[in-house]
Amino acid sequence: MTMTENEPPTVVADDGVRLWAARSGGDGDPLVLCHGGPGLWDYFEDLAELLADLTPVVRWDQRGCGRSQRSVAGPWTSERFVADLDAVRRHFGLERMRLLGHSWGAYLALSYALAHPERVSGLVYVAGTGIGPDSDWRPAFETNLLARLGEHPERLARWRELADRPVRSETDDREWAVLQWSAESEDRERAQERAGRMADPWFGVNHRCSRALEEERGRRCGTPGLYDACRSLDLPVLIVDGARDIRPRSAVDSLERTLPRVRRVILPDAGHMVWTDDPKGFRRAVAAESG
Template identity: 50%
Template sequence: MITDDGCELWTSATGRGEPILCCHGGPGLWDMFGTLDLGPRFRLIRWDQRGAGRSEARGPYTLERMIADVDAVREWHGLDRVPVLGHSWGAHLGLLYALARPERVSALVYVSGVGLGHEWHAEFKRNFERVAGEKPRDDGRERAIWQWTADFVTGGARHAEAMATPWFPVNYEANAALSEEMRTVPERELVSACESLRVPTLIVDGMADNRPRWAVDSLERALPSVRRVRFADVGHVPWLEAPDEFRSAVTEFLTAPHCSG
């Protein structure tokens, strides 16, 4: 598909059921929802964000542009109003899209996000260093597998290998630009915006995630319509470590009356 500013984005629809628009993690990574199974009732609308994976390596890498790209993918697939499921950075992108275009989002599934503030990173770094092994010399795929292995409690190397297949170059320019812009948005500004958001939201946490889960507390307090599910002994990618429990929680939420229409 082509965006309004001429950027070519890769997108795919997997399954035949009700659509869910997925926002992958990063920034600068690509869609890894090929391992996500929500059952036959749902159809996953997947895409690679600009500059990453199978999409064109072209900026600008700004929050405003990324939000516009989410809307472009929704429109390209002919969807009027759709649930949005985001993971990690993609959870934050999904939230920003819901804040910008609430009339287009019927429900938000916020998976392993890092919250509205910016104080979580130091604890994340300490947690990562405690569990990570020796850093490989390779700066590409081997390094990513090493980093992602630490995101799991069990089966880390196997899960990380699956996430790195297929492999694409990481867009560090997009990662740096979007990470820096996120740091410029005050938490109080996001809290105020979330207090007016009427989109039903499910927050999903793996409680063994290296990213501290207290960082999401202010988001939970701010949202008027929110549920939160916590999985013990599960890390950053809960649909890989607890697939049945994750599927059950998400499908129960999305099929509830508050998510219809």
């Protein structure tokens, strides 16, 4: 899809860092999309197409990632990324915005809503990992990841080989990422093909960014302060899960139980890439919330 960019593609953060962003669709307040990772880039082209007649969207690449300025040394903190998201909001002239975040992006969107609830009109939290400690989900995720990769023993062996390398070339890093992402698709016959599409074009994973933000998120999740903040979040939140996500969905129960205004939709035949695995079900869930 060729995006109709109604605004210049570059957002300038308050510290001067340039962020790639683009708006597509018609009139009205857009749905601002936060991609996962951390350390990746916007992969929402098919989601924007799926929602095209429901809402305009804003897509952006997070700091140091994708088409955003790469020659930056962070800081790799959720506070900094929340400030970057606020720069996106200001750039597109939004007094309040609707947010959709996927995976790590769900955590980022939630963090923004907690920091600036007066600037958010609603939140769609897709395939996140909740607000409990990582022990709620990570061991099962790692087991499920190896089981999925083990469906093709040669792929598992190659993934292990690449994962164990202290330094990978860009070519090897792309191969490692495609192997890992292939475990996320519920269409097992087309999993490798779908993962390859996510890596085309290949912008390179920002591993330094990824490690720092994951460590920070791990320290914050499970803390009383995060639970208390979520209990006070007076905003409508839609949680959308794929029941077959290799990250156990029970991890998100912690968030669902805590939020005061929440609706949850679990799509039984979808995995982590929920809108790809069940586009009709995902569209219905978002359309109901928009309506």
